[in-house]
Amino acid sequence: MNNLFKLLLVVAAGALAFLCYESIVTPIEFNEERDAREKVIVERLIDIRRAETEYRNIKGDYTASFDTLINFIKNDKAKIVLKEGELTDKQLEEGMTEKKAVKLGLIKRDTTYVSMLENLFGTDYPVDSLRYIPFSSPRQEFTLEKDEITTGSAGIKVKVMAAKAPYASYLNDLDKQELINLIETTEKLEKFPGLKFGDIEQANNNAGNWE
8 A cells, every 4th residue: 555655656746747847848839839930920921011012102002902912913013223324423513413414315214124023022932822821720811901091180191001910820730728828918918919010000101010
């Protein structure tokens, strides 16, 4: 009986040690994997932001459709101005303008067009994957939103957008309790539980919440 009691104590001590080890290691492993995944997702969000910015520059507004955005990247052209020559300090002091210098043939400015894909990312970029959140299982798309808000006492209208990837989309195959804790902690701070840039409720120059 005494030996059995000792054996039970050893087993209990081993189980306790294992639980203590797990309580320390699990959050560390969770955060390491989260950091690794978020580096990839941030890169994708930066690409989306770059494409949306160019889309607005040409079309006058953002788009909340990945079909539209990807079609734009694949099929639109980007204007490239090739510059040859610059005004010297002396020419500037004498009142020479670039427009006048171009007319006089002192400097050259030629316009050419390249594919939007090549201009933004390079021809080898897998543009069809732009919509998908890396590590999401099952595969999920980033949320794209756009709106127009009124700011300031002058009532200035500002076009805004946001792109989002919630924690639950790209961390759902990791430790469930750690994921729940992360989401609850973030929401208590009244922050978006995941990665995002932009905001459709206020103008923030499309800043990312990782920046």
